[in-house]
Amino acid sequence: MILAWEFFKRDAVTALSYRTSFLVQLLGNLLVLGVFYYVGRTIGAAEIPALKDYGGSYLAFLLIGIALTDCVGVSLTTFARQIREAQMTGALEATLMSPVSLSRILIYSSLWGYFFSAVRFVLYLVIGAVLYGVRMSDAHVTTASVLFLLVVLCFAGIGMAWAAVVLLIKRGEAVMTVAGYLVVLLSGVLFPTQVLPEWLQRLAELVPLTHALEGMRLALLQGQGFGPLAGTILTLCGFAVALLAGGLLAFNASVRATKKTGSLTEF
């Protein structure tokens, strides 16, 4: 725990020391909310049958989609970014000389990113509820929290696998951008997956975010609890176990490979 706290503190102090950047980043997140508010209001007037299951409000649908995708984005990119930054700043070698495994270093290095994304997630929902009038009074918060945790774990696995690739190829931002768009397209962030062609809908079933968004919207907007969402939770548990194990295995294999080639600290 002490070690995890030291990592968290290191990253928090570093992030907060760049005050302007930190505030502008926060402002950017709020601006995104503003943009989607007006998109939601424009479309909100229309009757959308596909949104009936979620209470019919496009703004509420969009808000949860954006908030959760933001967290997923952190999961996807934080590990690779940490590795790359440590390679470029030169701190990786000194950290790797310690008796702590690289997997632990990687996980602890993501704590600040996750904390900050969780803060943003709550901020999105609070702003949505208070300023935009999105109704979440019946929200089943415990189920929503479990879904949040599970989707974060799922994408942490993918993020670790991606960090493994970054260790080998060094730069891969473009790949991650494409993957991000693909996830947004398939998982129903901006629109319900029912509007997709059937073959894309089947593909969307393979993306954990599709299930998480479905469950999260039902938990927060319709107040559904563990019972009705048991299937979604179990599916996400399966994804989380498989993706985390795969991600860790891929990452450790990549570390071994780079220790052989001598490219571990190259960038």
Place this chain on the structure above:
Amino acid sequence: MGACASEALCCEIVGMDYERGMQPTEAKHSAREDGEPTLSVESVSKQFVRRSLWRRRRADASAPAALRDVSLRVAPGEMVGILGPNGAGKTTLLRIIATLLHPTTGRVRICGRDAFLEPQRARSLAGLVTCDERSFYWRLTGRQNLRFFAALYGLTKQEFRTRAEELLETTGLADAVDRPYYGYSAGMKQKLAIIRGLLSEPRLVLYDEPTRSLDPLSTQNIRRWIARKRRHSPQQAHVIATNQLEEAEQLCDRVLILNRGSLIAHGTIDEIRHRWQQSSYDEYHIALRDSQGDVAERVSRLSGVFAVERSPGDDGLVTLRLRLSRGGAALSAAMRLLLDGGATIVHCEAQKVGFDDVFCALVLGDPPAAASTPGKGNGG
């Protein structure tokens, strides 16, 4: 000098039987061979193979190896220097010992722990002092940086406080430790790197060019401090990779010299110098009054004279720098010739060969004894 003769010289220096050919060389500690060494490097070789996701490349046997069959043992309390020209394999060896790189073959043990089977245990016994000032977090203060790395080594708050305070006091960094790292001078950054390396009180400290890019004053301070710290922790072993020969002379009990990945010499600096000199030449500086002006030319033609340099001084004296075959016969012949030629010898002094000369000759595989054919020295 031909490759064969060069190999013979190197083999003699490392105490190897030349007839056996280039067998695995081992730099053993001389005085403390009985106990368990703090560091044991056994026949380590490294050949870098670049892999691409698009194209698989196989190890090319003809590609130059970064390290070839290098062995080394370091006893508790010893400080061993790794010397060599750029690209010799010093950092590669250090990184292999630090478990940051896997060797192609061979084994590394730290206090008996296999660095590749038990890397975390081995790392807990070692500390690395790098010359890379980027290896800290620039937005954190010196103390925050140290606390972070102390946590990585599992130090408790109390342990950290006690050790950090002691180290900060002795390095003179105590006043600056709460300032952001980005405001530190190069010397302060290097001191902080040394403190970090020693914070966990490791059994083995690895230094990678600890005084590179420091001014002479900071360099002296750091070296003195390392020497002092060493006296206070007599069981701690140290391995220092450096390009600065005087650093090795000041700090190290023994050195090993790498060239193109191979160990070409090891021992104390005096031993290496002595062995090399025995197989090469004596150097004398003779101050004389030369009435005829051609003594250097005549001396250079003598048998057993490898090189003659003549430098006239302001006081009318001429200094001859002679490199002569060992044994005294060449010196006697040179003296006789000088006296017979009417020169007055004012002063004659045998010179201790500089370690940098020995180092260069070893690395080039071309000691001056062979560089100039006896009797064909460069006079005047």
